[in-house]
Amino acid sequence: xNDTTRVPDSERMAATLAAQAYQKANQQKFxxxxxxxxxxYVIADAVTPHEIFHALDVPVISLPWxxxxxxxxxxxxxxxxxxxxxxxxxxLPRYGSLPxxxxxxxxxxxxxxxxxxxxxxxxxxxxxxxxxxxxxQWARAFGGVPLVALDSSSQTTLGKGWSGRxxxxxxxxxxxxxxxxxxxxxxxxxALAEGLAHRALDPVExxxxxxxxxxxxxQVERAKRIIARTRPAPVSLPEQLTNIMAATWNRGxxxxxxxxxxxxxxxxxRATKGIGACPNERIRLLWVNNGLWFNTSFYxxxxxxxxxxxxxxxxxxFLSDGYRKYFGEDDDPLRALAARHISxxxxxxxxxxxAEWIIxxxxxxxxxxxxxxxxxxxxxxxxxxxxxxxxxxxxxxPTLELKASMVDARLWDNDAMIRKVERFLExxxxx
Amino acid sequence: MTGDEGLVRLCAAYDDRLGxxxxxKAAGSRLVAYFLNSIPVELIVAAGLDPIxxxxxxxxxxxxxxxxxxxxxDGEVRSIFGSILTGEFDFADLLVIPRSSEVYxxxxxxxxxxxxxxxxxxxxxxxxxDLLQSPHWLTARYDAGRMRAxxxxxxxxxxxxxxxxxxxxxxxxxxCLRGALQKAAQLWRGERPALDxxxxxxxxGAASILSPREALAAIEAMLADPPGPLGNTGPRVMLKGSPQxxxxxTRLIVEAGGTxxxxxxxxxxxxxxxxxxxxxxxxxxxxxxxQRHIPGPRVHPQSEQDAHFLALVRQANVDGVIFFHDEWxxxxxxxxxxxxxxxxxxxxxxxxxxxxxxxxxPAAEQRAAIGDFVAxxxxxxxx
Numbered sequence: 001x002n003d004t005t006r007v008p009d010s011e012r013m014a015a016t017l018a019a020q021a022y023q024k025a026n027q028q029k030f031x032x033x034x035x036x037x038x039x040x041y042v043i044a045d046a047v048t049p050h051e052i053f054h055a056l057d058v059p060v061i062s063l064p065w066x067x068x069x070x071x072x073x074x075x076x077x078x079x080x081x082x083x084x085x086x087x088x089x090x091x092l093p094r095y096g097s098l099p100x101x102x103x104x105x106x107x108x109x110x111x112x113x114x115x116x117x118x119x120x121x122x123x124x125x126x127x128x129x130x131x132x133x134x135x136x137q138w139a140r141a142f143g144g145v146p147l148v149a150l151d152s153s154s155q156t157t158l159g160k161g162w163s164g165r166x167x168x169x170x171x172x173x174x175x176x177x178x179x180x181x182x183x184x185x186x187x188x189x190x191a192l193a194e195g196l197a198h199r200a201l202d203p204v205e206x207x208x209x210x211x212x213x214x215x216x217x218x219q220v221e222r223a224k225r226i227i228a229r230t231r232p233a234p235v236s237l238p239e240q241l242t243n244i245m246a247a248t249w250n251r252g253x254x255x256x257x258x259x260x261x262x263x264x265x266x267x268x269x270r271a272t273k274g275i276g277a278c279p280n281e282r283i284r285l286l287w288v289n290n291g292l293w294f295n296t297s298f299y300x301x302x303x304x305x306x307x308x309x310x311x312x313x314x315x316x317x318f319l320s321d322g323y324r325k326y327f328g329e330d331d332d333p334l335r336a337l338a339a340r341h342i343s344x345x346x347x348x349x350x351x352x353x354x355a356e357w358i359i360x361x362x363x364x365x366x367x368x369x370x371x372x373x374x375x376x377x378x379x380x381x382x383x384x385x386x387x388x389x390x391x392x393x394x395x396x397x398p399t400l401e402l403k404a405s406m407v408d409a410r411l412w413d414n415d416a417m418i419r420k421v422e423r424f425l426e427x428x429x430x431x
Numbered sequence: 432m433t434g435d436e437g438l439v440r441l442c443a444a445y446d447d448r449l450g451x452x453x454x455x456k457a458a459g460s461r462l463v464a465y466f467l468n469s470i471p472v473e474l475i476v477a478a479g480l481d482p483i484x485x486x487x488x489x490x491x492x493x494x495x496x497x498x499x500x501x502x503x504x505d506g507e508v509r510s511i512f513g514s515i516l517t518g519e520f521d522f523a524d525l526l527v528i529p530r531s532s533e534v535y536x537x538x539x540x541x542x543x544x545x546x547x548x549x550x551x552x553x554x555x556x557x558x559x560x561d562l563l564q565s566p567h568w569l570t571a572r573y574d575a576g577r578m579r580a581x582x583x584x585x586x587x588x589x590x591x592x593x594x595x596x597x598x599x600x601x602x603x604x605x606x607c608l609r610g611a612l613q614k615a616a617q618l619w620r621g622e623r624p625a626l627d628x629x630x631x632x633x634x635x636g637a638a639s640i641l642s643p644r645e646a647l648a649a650i651e652a653m654l655a656d657p658p659g660p661l662g663n664t665g666p667r668v669m670l671k672g673s674p675q676x677x678x679x680x681t682r683l684i685v686e687a688g689g690t691x692x693x694x695x696x697x698x699x700x701x702x703x704x705x706x707x708x709x710x711x712x713x714x715x716x717x718x719x720x721x722q723r724h725i726p727g728p729r730v731h732p733q734s735e736q737d738a739h740f741l742a743l744v745r746q747a748n749v750d751g752v753i754f755f756h757d758e759w760x761x762x763x764x765x766x767x768x769x770x771x772x773x774x775x776x777x778x779x780x781x782x783x784x785x786x787x788x789x790x791x792x793p794a795a796e797q798r799a800a801i802g803d804f805v806a807x808x809x810x811x812x813x814x
Contacts, residue, residue: 087768089785093761126565129533129728133765136733149731151565153573154530158543177580181573188569350537351499351544379503379759383537387499387544 013270015263016239019246022255027113030059035114040197043099043116043138044123045131047344048150049337051213052190054252055206056199061116065249067098068293069112076294077410079105093130094377094408095290100138120196121146123189127345128380148192150185153178155343158352163360166347167324170339182338209252210333213323213340216247219260220320226267227311228365232276233284234267237299237310239277241291248319282307283429286362286370286397288388289314290381290406301418306425312365314348321357322347351384355391362397369398369429371421376405400424434656437649441637442630448640449519452483455642456522461589464523464555466511466538468639468702469531469562469725471578471717473601476643477593478585484639485520486676486698487511492790499548500541503759506789507676508534512541516552523555525588527581530561531727558584564722564730575718598713605707608643611650612703618653620692620700620747623660628670628681628691635699636676664690666750666808669743671695671770673757673787680755683798687805693747695740701726704739728762733769741773751808752781753801758788780808 033039041059044050050060070076076094079101084090086104088097102111122139124131124147132149139147156175159165165173190201227233227240235243243263247256270276280303287310292298302308322344327336347353362370370392375381385401392399402420405411432440444451456462460481465472468484475482486507493513500509514520528539539559545552561577563570582593591597612635618624619631626634634653638646665688670681674697684691694700705724708716730736744752752774756763767783774781782804784797 087771089756089760089764089767089783091758091760091786092764126729127533129762130765132565132729132731133733133762136731137765137769149565151563151567151570151573153563154536154539154559154561156559156561158540177573177576181569184569346540350540352540374501379501379761380533382501382503384501386501387541387548390499390548 013235013239013243013263013266015259015266016242018262019243019259022250022259023246026250030061031113034059035117038117040120041117042121042123042193043119045096045125047125047127047341048123049186049189049341051206051209051252051337052186052193052201054250055209056193056197056201058120058193058197058199061099061119062249063096063099065245066112066116067095068291070098070102071294071406071409073112074294074409075110075112076408078110080408080410091377093128093380095375095381095406096131097134100134100141103138103141118142119145121148121192123148123150125150125152125341127152146192146196148189150182150189153181153342155346158346158350160356162343162347162353163321163357166322166339166343168326170325170336174339174343178342179335179338182342183332183335186334186338207333210327210336212254212257213251214326216251216256216260217320217324219257219264220244220247220317222264223260223267224317224320224364226264226271230271230276232278232281233309233311234270234275234277236277237287237313237316238296240316241296241313244315244319248315251319251323278303278307278309280304280307281309283309283369283425284365284367285310286358286365286367287313287373288358288370288392289373289385290375290378291315292373292404293406294409295412295414298414298417302421302425306422306430308425308429310371311367312361317361318348349381349384351387354384355388358388359391359395359397362392362395367397369400369425371424372399372401373406374401374403376403376411377408378406381406398424398428400428432648432652434653434658437652437656438626438630438634438658440649441641441646441653442633444637444640445633448483448485449522451640452485452522455481455483461524462522463525463527463585463588464520465527465529466535467529467531467727468697469529469564469721469727470527470560471581471721472639472643473598473605473707473717474578474582474585474593476604477597477601478582478589479591480524480585480589481642482639485511485523485526487514487789489677489679489790489792491519493517495549499544504537505534505757505759507674507757508538510789512538515542515554516545516549518553520555521553526555526557527560528557530559531564531725531729533728562721564725564727566723566731571715571718571722574722575714578714578718578721595713598717599709602707602709602713602717604643604647606709608638608647608650609703609706611647611654612638614654615650616700616703618657622748624664624690624692625658625660627661627685628668628689628694629678629685631691632675632678632681632694632699635694635702638703661690666690666805666812667692667748668805668808669693669695669747669749669752670699670755671740671752672755672763673760674698675755679792679794680753680797680801683794683801684753684805687798687802688809689751689801689805693743693749695743697726700743701739733766737766737770737773740770741777744774744777744779749779750812751804752779753804754781754783754785755787756783756785758786760786780804780811
């Protein structure tokens with residue numbers, strides 16, 4: 001999932017090594033308990049309430065995480081070939097379909113971690129039009145497992161300033177009728193999960209999980225303040241992603257809070273000592289939209305020649321800015337959980353909210369320019385990128401659009417892409 | 432009105448949709464324009480307003496749309512976006528956009544951004560109808576709430592509160608229209624078709640262009656005084672997949688010698704498949720109808736939709752199916768492998784035309800592919 005393997009251990013942050021070790025241990029535990037031991041687990045889309053399962057102590061395999069693992073292991077060309085063979089045309093969305101293909105392929109030798117065994121359920125959120133279509137076929141391919149498709153209500157208005165309002169004014173911001181509906185859907189998931197796993201959701205533990213997610217988000221906010229004010233930035237983007245994403249996928253655990261705290265402590269220490277990921281940092285760049293999972297070394301390809309370094313990606317601060325939802329001790333944490341997901345995609349991918357937040361990030365991180373990934377083959381993630389680019393330019397931030405698949409290495413011409421960014425830096429950024 | 436006059440009226444409305452809208456506007460109508468088939472027209476009628484369904488047009492491709500909207504958006508949505516920004520839909524007192532397709536939801540949000548970027552553009556007021564179509568009781572309850580909210584919005588626009596009786600009357604009227612289309616379908620699906628696929632598509636489309644009463648009168652006239660059977664007809668073809676809101680592909684099939692007997696997409700035969708239950712609470716019946724019985728990309732389970740597909744194949748006695756998918760389709764392609772297997776099991780040949788552009792169509796390639804397919808099916812049928 002990252003290129004930090006190419007960097008000697010001695011040069012990596014201790015937090016990064018710890019995050020990788022934790023992920024490795026988790027994978028080992030997943031193999032032992034779920035694959036070998038047959039313990040229940042859930043396959044879930046990223047924008048779904050993992051917190052419920054974390055509180056039930058049921059492991060969650062996140063779709064984009066598994067897609068990213070497949071891509072990072074350079075297996076996407078094989079599975080996309082299989083997709084073609086089975087009659088799924090080459091224009092279909094790629095990001096979410098890789099894990100489904102590992103099940104249709106049914107080859108545990110090839111699939112990461114030996115492939116996914118039959119889950120307790122598949123949990124989707126129907127933001128786009130096709131999630132239920134993949135989910136139904138996938139559930140059938142597993143020999144019949146419940147598909148829970150959370151329907152996705154839509155925001156009537158996208159008012160200004162969401163990032164300043166969403167943590168405490170979420171009831172008004174996300175529209176009460178939508179929250180009512182989402183809460184009822186969540187209750188259905190809890191009832192089904194309890195029945196299938198023969199476990200009861202402990203309200204005290206659930207509340208604690210919800211608070212811990214907010215605490216983790218506070219640490220991510222702290223990391224932002226450190227990185228934003230420190231030149232050279234004390235961490236590379238691939239290492240940022242390793243640390244933030246490990247905590248994101250394990251959100252709600254005490255480990256995530258402790259890990260992010262240690263990560264921030266180390267960032268502080270590096271900042272104090274003047275240790276930078278790119279010691280000759282001259283240009284700060286923003287990576288807008290989804291990650292380039294099969295080639296995260298691209299983020300560092302412009303450091304040596306131009307002193308240009310990516311300091312931010314969409315994942316750097318979503319946990320802090322868009323996911324924290326505070327609630328009182330007398331409030332229902334389930335409603336706060338509902339608020340975490342019902343507009344996540346609007347915040348990340350819709351013109352208006354997306355552009356507004358990205359510009360805030362650009363200013364906070366003092367960036368000089370931005371590169372926007374326009375994903376090929378996953379058009380949902382491409383929507384809104386034009387207006388975002390226009391808005392960045394209007395805000396005085398030179399912006400380059402790169403069209404590429406997030407996960408399909410076959411469609412990536414590394415040399416051409418590097419040349420594009422280099423030309424952009426030379427023509428529009430370096431003065 | 433004779434049958435011929437009815438057909439002429441329906442075809443004329445289809446051929447000049449915007450002209451029809453402007454004429455009604457000039458005559459004093461308060462027009463509520465909408466997209467797709469998932470807007471409860473019954474509420475618009477019950478509020479005393481005049482509904483008209485709008486579509487894109489491959490000939491309308493305004494550069495201003497491409498400034499803001501990604502090329503990966505459905506061509507039809509890009510065309511609509513451009514038409515709105517350039518004032519071509521300025522006759523509408525309200526534009527209603529359904530959530531039943533992701534790209535239309537995106538269209539709504541793009542339009543909401545435009546005052547900041549194009550302050551001079553005179554776009555009509557827009558309303559998002561947040562219809563969800565997952566097959567659950569909870570969703571039905573949500574949709575019922577959205578129906579009520581939409582009704583209040585329309586009432587504020589018209590100054591007329593929608594009463595239960597007005598809603599019942601509107602449901603009856605629209606059911607009559609659907610029922611008339613069901614009967615009319617025999618004119619293109621029957622053993623000896625009397626309407627070719629082009630006219631059939633126009634009749635179906637015109638039912639949501641003309642006011643419901645006028646559309647009903649024209650179709651009933653046609654049913655009372657039907658055209659005679661077509662002359663020599665070729666193999667019976669179903670056109671399936673992305674919405675066909677213009678006659679281009681249908682015409683290619685007809686010109687290749689095929690007889691288009693069914694259109695299985697959101698602008699075709701499924702639009703009048705189901706009637707609204709007229710018993711019980713009309714609000715619940717309306718919400719259930721639009722949640723569960725309106726075809727659309729988000730509707731599931733797929734097995735239910737495939738059963739409708741197969742039923743239409745059998746009703747129309749189809750010899751071959753042409754799957755025609757939009758250039759940026761990210762949804763229908765997931766259904767195709769299973770649907771192809773269903774057809775194979777019935778020994779019905781099919782042609783898959785994937786990733787077809789909306790603008791600048793490769794007509795020669797399409798004509799060749801369709802021609803070859805129709806010729807193959809003709810040989811199979813004769814055999």
